[in-house]
Amino acid sequence: MENKDSKKKAKISEDRRTIEYSRDEIESLLPNLAGELSGDQYNPLEIIPKKFEGSPRSPDEIKKATESQYDPDSELYFPKTEDYLRRCSTLEEADEIINHQLKIHEITLEYANELRQICRKHGLRYFGQKKEWGYYEKTYRNKRNSV
Structure with a gap:
């Protein structure tokens, strides 16, 4: 019952x-x-901490292990005005980029005028080929895979 x-x-x-x-x-x-x-059932998802072998790593070893393989001064970390100009399709876009960089004090007025003059005289591709969508993915993934 x-x-x-x-x-x-x-x-x-x-x-x-x-x-x-x-x-x-x-x-x-x-x-x-x-x-x-x-508590009757065995828990197959039990996490068992792994014991580390050897002594702890030194600060230099940790820094080396976490260090990026890319140059910290590269366009990936600190794009310059020229890197932004490589994304432009027209002189109007380039002028807008230059004005913005000038406004946020990334470049001086003299350098802004020099960039405008270069763009008008030599064209936007003076700074390199146009950076299309996926440029960083293609460029830096290839570098990472080849290392």
Whole structure:
């Protein structure tokens, strides 16, 4: 004969934030969870910390391990005005970039005028081929894979 408590249905609390289940109901609906909660079941996802072999690394070893293989002065980290100009398609876009760089004090007025003159005289491709969408992905992924 079955116990009345084992046939109880889930009960919603008065504040309607929790639901109370009987032990039998949890065991029938969620057998794995019930086993884990009771401690009867082996937990295959148990995380066992790995013991490190040897002595801890020195600060120089850590710095070397985390050091980037790219030059920190490269366009990847600190793009120059010329790098931004290589993305432009028109002289108007180039002038907008130069004005912005001047506004945020990245370049001087003299250098801005020099860049404008170069763009008008030699064209936008004077600074290199146009950087299209995916330029950095192609350029730096290839460098990383070849190292």
